[in-house]
Amino acid sequence: MSAVISARGLTYAYSPATTGTVLSALDLELAPGEIVVVTGASGAGKTTLLTLCGALRSVQQGDLRVLGRDLRQLGGDAQRELRSSIGFVFQSHHLIDALSAGQNVVMSLMDRVSVAEAMARAETALTALGLAARIDALPSALSGGEKQRVAVARALVREPHLLLADEPTASLDDDSADIVKDAISLAAKRRSCAALVVTHDARLLDIADRVLRLVNGGLVDLRPRSGRSNLKWMSSIAGVEAP
Ligand SMILES: Nc1ncnc2c1ncn2[C@@H]1O[C@H](COP(=O)(O)OP(=O)(O)OP(=O)(O)O)[C@@H](O)[C@H]1O
Ligand SMILES: [Mg+2]
Structure with missing residues (x-):
């Protein structure tokens, strides 16, 4: 089956004169059933990326295909239909x-x-x-x-075949975070639901197939290289140096 999300050269600016370019020639592929965690500093553009993938914001530049649809070509009705087939978890519920x-x-x-x-x-x-x-x-x-x-x-x-989740475990204790992790993981395994999960929560790494960091408008792969300790990997996700 083809990619659930395929972004090529995705570039987005709210107001080029004031806030500059938020996403800059960003590439992303998300396969069916794949769980990809996106981390990055506050203001890096994580929510912007989710809203573009969810057809909640119009593509300005670059290619973006979601669940087989070219988002640059979709009219209002097709956008609504696409949105209804995506599961959204927003930062503010x-x-x-x-x-x-x-x-x-x-x-x-x-x-x-x-x-x-x-x-x-x-x-x-x-x-x-x-x-x-x-x-x-x-x-x-x-x-x-x-x-x-x-x-x-x-x-x-x-x-849904695609879940877009913005900090879904941000205010959860460990037990509740485990419950959410299991629910996402089960949806991925049982129904091949792909998940793009924005988070700073290291607890979600257990279920991630890939971990990406949004930096300077693009995505950097944070997959641990062999021999690299978990501590160093986790530190790089949190954006700090490991001791
Ligand atoms: N509606 C908007 N109009 C103008 N600028 C915006 C708008 N929404 C976000 N921005 C700006 O775009 C940049 C990226 O915002 P975004 O919400 O995508 O960041 P984020 O990575 O999700 O941050 P956080 O981790 O704090 O949620 C920020 O500089 C933000 O101020
Ligand atoms: Mg955000």
Whole structure:
């Protein structure tokens, strides 16, 4: 099967005069079922890359194909259709405040299945993320980590072929981070869901097939060379020198 994401020479600037070029001739290939972690300094352009791949932002320069579609050629309807086949976990959750955790997940299935089926699947997804007891809670009554897990359940319940996740474990304790890791890893193994995961969280390295660092607008491979200690590898991901 062809690449889930194929970016060639992707270049993006919000406002060239003030903030300069954020992405500069960036190349990226993501295969089905592959989990790729992207790290990088704050402001490096990680979220910008995710929003471009998710058709939430228009391509300015370069080639970008996602799930077989050329993003430069897509009209509004085709963009919406593509977005609906991608699972998104945003940095700020984006849950609907007036709806319970369960209803937030159900909502993401309403265009696909019956209400009864959506409720059953939502319950299964939330239970898998350790939230069985919080299904009826409103987002205002959920902790940051719980909201994060609802966002992951909402993204994965649609069984996407591509997951775009922005810091999905940022506010999670180790147990909850493990639950999210397992959910992403299971989706990759069982359904060949490819995942592009932006994170500074070294705990996610366990499930990464590749680790890339976004620097100067491009991606650098941080795969450990043989003989290199884990400590040095982890340090390079965090952007600091190993002792
Ligand atoms: N809507 C916008 N308009 C103008 N500039 C923006 C916009 N969004 C982001 N930027 C700028 O583009 C650059 C990249 O931002 P981006 O959000 O992609 O970084 P990031 O790597 O995700 O950072 P962080 O780790 O802090 O989330 C930053 O300099 C940011 O200030
Ligand atoms: Mg960001």
